[in-house]
Amino acid sequence: MLPELGGSFGISPAAASSSLTAFLLPFAAAMLLSGTLGERWGRVRTVRTAYVGYALSCVVAVVATSWGVFLGARALQGLANAFTTPLVMAALAASVTPEALGRALGWYGSLQAAGQTSAPLVGGLAAEVDWHLAFVGVAAVALGLAVVGLPNDDGAASRSAATLRSALRPEVLRLGLVAGLGWGCLGGAGFLVALRLADVFDLDAGPRGLVLTGLGVAGILTARVAGAAVGRFGGRRCVIAGAALGGALLAGVGLVPLVGLVAVLWALAGFPSQLLVVGVNSLVLGGAGTRGGGPISVVQSLRFFGAAASPIALPPVYHADPAAAFLAPAALLVAAVPALVPRKP
Template sequence: MSEQATAGTRPRPGVRAWPLYVGGFLGPYASTMVTPMVHEVATGLRSTPEVAAAAVTTYMLPFAAVMLVSGTLAERWGRARTMQVSLVAFVVACACCVLAPTIGWFLAARALQGVTNAFTTPLLVAAITDLVPRAGLGRALGLFAGMQAAGQAASPLVSGPAAALDWRLAFAFPALVAVVLAVLPPTMTAGPRPTGPPPVRALLNRDLALACGLSFLCYLAAVGLTVLAILRAEDDFGLGPWQRGLLAAAFGVAGLLAAPLLGRRLDAFGPRRTGVLMNLLLAAGLLVAALGPSVALLGLGIAAVGVAVTGLRTTVNAIAATSTDGNRAGAASLALAFQFFGGALAPLIWVPLYTDVGAAGFAATAVAPVAALVLLAAVRDRQTVQDR
């Protein structure tokens, strides 16, 4: 990356910034890492693929529920201390997944992973917003979203091949990353933090409500794609775990490659216009992935959704983290909570629909970005009327 491109993402001098971006990949990696190997997990734990697929929901529901309050609690306890404790707990949760003797124990360990990760991602977003000059915030959050996309890409690339040997090996990689971040923690604040409890009332604002709505709808569609694309790859095209993993990696690779451009466009266009463009791309990608008659078109649709989701992550983080100064981590965690509530509900809604009606059920995921476009139009129109 060039000197000019990185200048806007640089935090203030004396800051250890690289762990902020490296940490961005843990949440997306852990959330979908089981998806490419649900059949192998089911076989290894004497269960069924349908039950093993619930590992996505059992991770995301506690992840989302705890994030309703995790940012506010971390502002009270101290960001740096909270970050290190949660990273150590995440390593323990990975070990529990590896050692799980039954599917019940495995799902409980996945829930523990979700709880521990709820105290990392929103703190990283809040720290980046504090440490990076506002003129380059879009590019910095774009880089962070790119690392999240890298996590999404690494997940199938590690889980797919690991499943061909032993699915338990897939948990070593995120555990190692968490250990590195615990030993070399990022700088979490720009200076002394305000004393006293962070204000909860500061979270009651329209910008944050918009971010929560967009976040929910984005992941309702995106996680639906990650699950249904794997199912379609096996059902319609007969792909094995290696091929499924490589296909699913198109989501994260495309998002990673597009992240620098998306961050610059956010700085240039603003969050609402960027949100409209990304939701249009999301709807198009979902339809191509659902209805395309070849593996190539399925992969193209997955890649388009990966770009759109990376752009929407950047947009949502920018809206949420700048919606209040008094409780920035609380705002980031609340928007992320809605993101993962959407992700947790996705398999419960889309998998039965896909099972019942096939491609039409997959294509129905495009309803989510259409609803997001309606939400963006309603907020803009309301603001226009009030500004007159």
């Protein structure tokens, strides 16, 4: 909806894309602390307050008459969302047995991928009528989620004495680096694929978008398989396997000469991306001393910082050598990720 958004405020679509940064930076930065603070304040109370805050910030976005106010609303949305994601995941882990954790995280990953894949379509359809409707709809959903609450919610806003020091343990930071590298090099490489589809195969925006959705669709279909694999083989093995397979597929995406093969390889990369994400999450949420919202909050923060770094670090490499822009992150996946994964959860 960036063209329609820019048209409303009298700016270009490129300038309107700054609304994405306005959301993502507070989102990733606040997640370094949000899980720990949420555990102190009580998961249920914090998540419900965050959903209400998200809904109110959507209302501000709808009524904003200047670009600065709209960007401020987007920043508040990112801040509020930072206080939902890690605490929801911690509540999910607390509601299942350790043996069922991988399967539960697989379900979570499948539904998350479904939301991320369908959101551009829903937003685009809303923008066909009026882009404000997208924010009205999201506000309504956020209020509904505030009413639903969390699993095992008995109405008590239980609190814990979580500390930031416990969340910043070396093994947690190592897993955060794995998540950042894994998601930045694989999931965050979509813009590189789009560049290659335009430069080498001369595809328009519509076909490019269709190819790019392949990763998300495959993620929806295979996340539960990845969760079952994590439950059977362990998170560490699945993370290493996902990094190796993802690196090989990413290299192929950057080298194969046929657009059909690019589409197939990019879609297949959806499975190793889920192995990486579900595997890392299971290592954090299933590890002794790293359960709770604080550690998973730190790991998710570093994951999104990795995704945000890719569009900054890789374009200069692509313009110098397109093949190297794919081979470099592929090599990081294959070599760096296995070296960083702790041997014990």
